[in-house]
Amino acid sequence: MVENPIPFADSLATRVRTTALLHARYMGLLLAPLQLSADWSFACIPLVESWRDPRNLAGLALYLWLAWCGLSARPVSLVRGVAAMVSDAFGGASGAAAQAQQPEDAVARNGLTPATAAARWRLFVVAGLLVGPYFPASNVLFYVGTFIGERLLYMPSLGYCLLLAHLLGTALPLGYDGSKDAASTAAPARRGAGGRGRLLLLALVVAPLLAFYGARTWLRNEDWRDEERLFVSALAVCPNSAKVQLNSGILMRRHQRFGDALAHFRRAMEIEPGYCEPDYWIGITLMNQGKVEAGVAKLKRALSCKYVAAEAIKALNQVYAMMLSAQPGAPGPLMEWGRILASPAVVRPSEACSTLEDAAVLFSAMPSQSATKKRAKGAAVDAAAMIDACVKTCVEGLSNFTAGVVQPNSLPATTEHLDVMRRTLDAPLLARCVEARADVYKAIARSGVASRAARRAVYRYIKQVQGMPGCRNGAALSFEGHEGEPTLTHQKLLHKYQSLDPEDPWLQWEWGETLLAIDRRGRRAREAALHLEVAAAILGRLHGRIAALEGGGGVEDEEDAALRLRARGGGGAGPPPGSGASLSSAWKIEGLDGGKLGAEAAIVAATGPLQRLLDSLGADDDAEARVGRGSGGGGGRRGGGGGEDDAAQTLRVLRCNTMMRLCHMQLQRVVYMQREGGPGKPAVLTAKAAARRCLAKMQADRSCEAQVAELAKLLGQAEF
Structure with missing residues (x-):
């Protein structure tokens, strides 16, 4: 609509009348280029909506002149002459003989008068150099993307110059009719007073024309000297053009004349209410004036405009980043930014949910900052409500994405953004992951991050994740343009609790599982192995400690007494203050089921x-091949640099050590079960069978001979 309003006119008659006026304006620019503009977009020239509009006469005059050019050239005779020429060209010898018998002048032979010949020459110039080059952009065959473009007159201006020269030559005869005799007889006359008079008359007519066109060329070159002059001149010619008003506002903004810039931007929207680009410029100009709230509202509206949506999203990102840097612990900016990312105008649900979860984490920490318990209780209720709002926004964004709800004319609606995301984003899984973590955030808000209720919520979440492994490695996410490995919310949550209690075996175990899910074959695999081994060691230590407390006996101090009482289900609030017991002490640890x-x-x-x-670790050959490739080792077997061979040896040692620890744990389980329930119970027999299978597998692996010997020494037996 802004570029070319003709296709959007209400009626066919209006489109026809306006197109005729458009053609007349182009001709007027050739005749008298007094009003030139770099932009003629809507509504520089109003549409011709009535037959009574006097501007219809301009189009009528142009079409009458074109009709005269065609009719004066005697088109019927012209067609016959062309047909005769074609017949002569293909008539063979008889045609050539006939031509040889006709010594008359070519014009006389074809029955043409000089006036008709001049008319046909004029028609050739009009059709070939004036109308022809312009016709594809004339809005006759189809509508083009510009209303008036002065650049479209470059070739037609050549035809116009030829026509003007011909007109001057016809209107101001110099006594030359085209023949040699006429030229020879007219020469003395030109030398006389009559010839000098005609030359003077020619100079008096041509000189002002050349001066006029030369001056307009000079002045227009000055307009094009820089962008500011260009649009100042455009504003003088087309003050009712929405695009000219927009560009004028941009120029004012560069000079920090923000008031004048806003006036131009608002005038552009008054001219064309559907023009969406000014929203962005109004938004950032209001931000320059310090009106942040009003500026953000305009930038949000600009997100629905595909032409400025990318710039609007960048500007909003900077705004909320500045808000967050000014108030690092404030969840509000994160929540608002997440809502924008989840909106149908942006449709970036992965980043939206990640941002909204970051906001939920901040909301969960706010009650702990309250001065009194009463305020903390109220803050907890408010925080839980805000966490629910964050989760709701995330889930709604994912639902809209799945349903294909997109703002019309927005950037996602006009690009391949959604198609790419649909191939990489598992929206239902991401929604389940976010909802599972929301219970943890609300438990933290109600009871505090170090509370038993929050710990139990984390355990329940870990148990849920076992059925949704995609929550661990971000398989449900899609971060476009992210360089490197994104830090997922699942990892953030685990890290938060692991930093509070590094001796929690369930957190260590889940952290190892997460690292394996992220990178099973690379450097993270070794880190995962460390966490899994630590989890097993902690649980083994807890087994010994709880078994001792349950069985009683021995000397126990005050802390051990509390641990034994707790293990047997008795009362007590835990270890005494200042005892140094970590959160993962035996009295704190529970199963994942609570x-x-x-x-x-x-x-x-x-x-x-x-x-x-x-x-x-997998099978021997497969695992060794994986580690060999991952080491980048270089080619050789033993003695050839050692890269691949050393990596394979490291993996074998890791596998054998793990197998040794597993067998040891299973044997400890058998010993404990025999002591507690007797050797003949089915559960004991099952545990024994599992231990035997483990030992047999380790003994069958020749690379584990050292570990077999170490386990035998540990158990005090030469062989087993």
Whole structure:
């Protein structure tokens, strides 16, 4: 609409009348280029909406002149002459003989008068150099993307100059009719007074024309000297053009004349209410004036304009980043930014959910900052409501993405953005992951990050993740243009609690699982193995400690008494203040299901991380090949540089050590179960069978001979 309003006119008659006026304006620019503009977009020239509009006469005059040019050239005779020429060209010898018998002049032979010949020459110039080059952009065959473009007159101006020269030659005869005799007889006359008079008359007519066109050329070159002059001149010619008003506002803004800039931007929107680009410029100009709230509102509106949406999203990102840097712990800017990313005008649900979860984490920490318990209780209620709002926005954004809800004319609606994301984003899984973590955030808000309720919420979440492994490695996410490995919200949550309690075995175990899910074959695999081994070691230690407390006996201090009482289900609030016990002390650790962790459950759980690590290492040949490739080792076997061979040896040692620890744990479980329930129970027999299989597998692996000997020494047996 802004570039060319003709196609958007209400009626066909209006489109026809305006097109005729458009052609007349082009001709007027050739005749008298008094009003030139770099932009003629809507509504520089109003549409011709009535037959009574006097501007219709301009189009009528132009079409009458074109009709005269065609009719004066005797088109019927012209067609016959062309046909005769074609017949002569293909008539063979008889045609050539006929031509030889006609010595008359070519014009006389074809029955043409000088006036007709001149008319046909004029028609050739009009059709070939004036109308022809312009016709594709004339809005006759189809509508083009510009209303008036002065650049379209470059070739037609050549035809116009030829026509003007011909007109001057016809109107101011110099006594030359085209023949040699006429030229020879007219020469003395030109030397006389009559010839000098005609030359003077020619000079009096041509000189002003050349001066006029030369002056307009000079002045127009000055307009094009820089962008500011160009649009100042355009504003003088087309003050009702929305695009000219917009560009004028941009120029004012460069000179920090923000008031004048806003006036131009608003005038552009008054001219064309559907013109969306000024929203962006109004928004950033208001921001320059310090009116942040009003500026943000305009920038949000600009997100629905595909022409400025990319710039608007960048500007909003900078605004909220500055807000967050000014108030690092304030969740409001993050929440608002997340809402923008989730909106149908932007449709970036992955980043939206990540941002909204960051806001939810900040909301969950706000009650702990309250001065009194009463205020903390109220803040917890408010925080839970805001966390629910963050999750709701995330889930709604994912639902809209799945349903294909997109703002018309926005950037996602006009690019391949959504098609790319649909191939990489698992929206339902991401929604389930976010909802599962929301319970943790609300538990933190209600009870504090170090509370048992929050810890239990984390355990429930870890148990849920076991059925949704995509939450671990971001398989549900799609971060476009992200360089490197993004830090996922799942990792942030685990890190938060691991920093509070590095001796929590469930967190260590889940961290190892997460690293394996992210990178099973690279450097993260070794880090994962460390966390899994630590988890198994902690659970094994807890097994021994809980077993001792459950069984009683020995000397126990005040802390051990509290641990034993807690392990047996008795009262007590835990270790005394200042005892140095970590959050993962035996009285704190529970199962992932929320139940009490007994000695048998601890030893059974201790085998889980080891078995998971052993499974991740894979078969011998496959694992060695993987590590060899991952080491970048270089080619050779033993003695050839050692890269691949050393990596394979490291992997074999890791596998054998893991197998040794697993077998040891299983044997400890058997010993404990025999002591507690007797050797003949089915559960004991099952545990024995598992231990035997583990030992047999380790003994069958020749690379594990050292570990077999170490385990035998540990158990005090030469062989088993």
